[in-house]
Amino acid sequence: MSASPLEQDPSSFAGTRHTLQRVLGVRIAMAVVVGNVIGSGIFLKPGNIAGECGSFPIIISVWVLGGVLCFLGALCFAELAAMLPQAGGMYVYLREAYGRPVAFLFGWSEFLFSRPASIGALAVAFVGSLALANNWQLSSPGQAALAGLLIGSVAWINILGVIWGGRLQMVVTVIKVAFLALVALSPLLVLPFSETTFELANYATTVVPRQTTLAGQVGAVLLAVMWAYNGWDGVTPLAEEIRDPGRNIPLALFGGIGVLVVLYVSANFAYHGVLSMSQIADAGDHAAEQMLYRLFGSLGLSAMSAVIMCSTFGAINTNFLQAPRITFAMGRDGVFFRILGAVHAVYRTPSVAIVVNALMAFLLVLAVALAKFLLRDLSAESFRSNLAQQVIASLQADTIFDLLTNFVIFTASIFYTLTVLAVIVLRIRRPDLKRPYKAWGYPLAPAAFLAVYVWFLWQIYWSKPLESHTGLMLIALGIPVYFLYQYLAGKRTKADS
Template identity: 40%
Template sequence: MSETTTREFTKLPRVLGPVQALCVIVGSVIGSGIFIVPAQVARDVPNISGIVLVWVIGGMFSLAGAMTLAELGAMIPRAGGLYVYLRAAYGALPAFLFGWTEFLIMRTGSMATLAAAFATYFAHLVPAPANVHDQIWQAGAAVAAILAVTTINVLGTAIGGRVQVAGTALKVGGLITLIVLPLMLGGGKTANLTPLFPPAFNLSLLGGMMAAMVGVLWAYDGWVNLTSLAEEVRDPGRNIPKALVLGMGTLIGLYLAMTLAYHFVLPLPDIAALADVKRGDKAVAALYCYRLLGNNGVMAISFLVMCSTFISLNGNALTGPRAYFAMARDGLFPMRICRIHPRFQTPSNAIMAQGTWAIMLTVIGTVLIVAPAPGPDSGLPPMIVSVWTKLNQTPLYKLLYTYVIFGANMFNMLAIGSVFVLRKKRPDMPRPYRAWGYPFTPLLFLMASLLLMGDMLRSTPAESMAGLLIVVLGLPAYWVFSRNGASVVVDEP
């Protein structure tokens, strides 16, 4: 079969409209982060102005990336998102390493993290039976959630899009309700919005803000998702830029308002004390609702966060597989991964492969948490004992946290940089949308990315180097796949 025939056979239909595109952004980003991360931010930045600044900077940083990526999505409306842009700008190897890392840890790790957060709140609503370990019960719920969203998106992209719209409406409505609740019930105090400023400005304060930024970026993570679906979005030159910019503006407003609402109701030390909780009913959102509504409020927020993380998980199942699909279509992944289901017209094999690996990460993470860490006399290398001990004390939803953010930030930075490369390499290529504020917008993103990655290498060197190792392991894999022959790359599907 010729490459042209193969590409025509694997073309995906355009079934997503502007509302679905917007909900992919908003619904994918709002997961468990805004319900959990504010406690970690309060611990690292113990003053209100610094907390607000971290959320604003994180939001503007993500918005700058989204406005830049919108140019690429409108210019090259093909399935695969960052993989497509990296290949067009830098060649096949960097693009493959992105897809490799996306599959092994970034996308599947995000899914495992979201599924674990879903399970945390599910376990509060439906406690584990007396003879079942709580972590095993939660792992079972996480696996069931991944299976559910995988099945939904195999059955149809339009079905996955409709689920995303309904879930986004639910979670945005829920957030707005939480924001106005203290105003309606009179449960907040302006006295809680203290200290307003730090006692001194020093390197320690900057270090705390950088540490907090990792969590904030995780809460904003997912803004790149829509571009993976560019081949399936109707009128991508118009709808992709509008959805990215409007979606990020909506998220920044909601996150800021929700964070201030938390601090309006709860004293800052009370929020900071919840930074390392392992139970969903003890997270900052749960305490917030308990102070306002009592035990019924805790049950309500558990249900809302459970639904929120499920919809965010669905967004990942909807968008992530397009990168592996595109790789296979270009000859850089097993060809069966780019198979389109004859009835449902979805990249079913790519969706199922992603779901399977995300489940395996969930199971492995659970084992590392449940199984007692080996002692120093076990015969294992000290590094492995140390890592296992650390993981044994880590909530499942935070297990892959740093790995996901470090790898995602690295490839997001390369993708944003490809705007400069492609404007020089292909200046005559049609650009329905040009990045607002160019070249300052992408430069802002790139400088912030370098600063953040440097801080992560300093503060979490083991996790960051492990993330780099996963990327490097893609080199021999690329050699194996590239031996299958050269592939054709075009700009329009």
């Protein structure tokens, strides 16, 4: 009897001519966690959060809650990754817990939308900061073109070798962690020279929130906060290329999330200490720039643009370290086109999967930019359907960045929930499996994570119908695709035999 995928060594997969190499240590693994998460959210989301909620105690509590959720999730992901040190991360865990159809739906959503949307949103944020620094006025198609150039460049670096992508990630992560720490400390550094820049009274200021209920406020803030934390599991798709994964993956997850929580909470105290709630809300996507502008003038504004560019560039790079490994795992499993499971003979990277993910990201940015351009003068009230009106209004009012990020978090949250549940499922179904690391606090840790995430998904489903309905529709589209591909693959196998 052949071994199940759970018990196989990655190098033993049938038809695999070249294999991935275990070349990444714990420092690069932790850099992937931190570098993937620190992207655009901590800089671009505070203004939207202030408008949705309007109360600092609630805002800072949700930032802490987001960190706690990541830590609870990391306890579970560390067990799964140490037990299944294969490329693909959540795809592998879902496959073993629920079967290939469910794993395919995750890979499908990552391939079709979630990862391309993440890469695209980050590329657009980079281009936006570049335009702000140079005082450029870019149209939506112009933004898409520059974003495409950036996406292609980072993809090429990652094709050249995982160690090049890893080293680049290490350098960029050190730079942006230092910058974010400086941003968090800047009000205190300036305090001896200017007593008016930091006001404790700002923490008590409020605005009338867009969400009228406490549950709605927490749900809306958590949606934005979880974008800022999105990618905390980012080292797991690289498990097949990490040395001593049973030790290094848990260390990378816990250490990286600890750094993130400290930086994010500190940065929010800095923002709200310098700016009042109304000033942050009015700043929209540029609250961080406004804080440094108030502290340092135009020099601070330029510095923050550089910080955001560096930060988003690093997050794009980590997405290219992760996303192609999921597509690669699907191709190697034979649940999608097998060419996606190819490893480059020279560079030993999943080059085909990297190219395909880059193309998907660019096409998604281009599609959203084109939709905004074509619908810019259309009246939403001319449509009878309420859903159609919401779609048109969102495309007209929201930025490309906000449209992409909100879709990502809803769909990602569904699979985060299923993956944490997989820890319980596999403990029951396969208690015999070797677990180099076991989740601390089991079963309370996964139960607490699941309770909050189920509530969160319920809130988003009712408060953000465009994001939730579209996300569910895109996931559901994968069901006929999976069975159609399996049917065609079966026919090809019969024809070849």
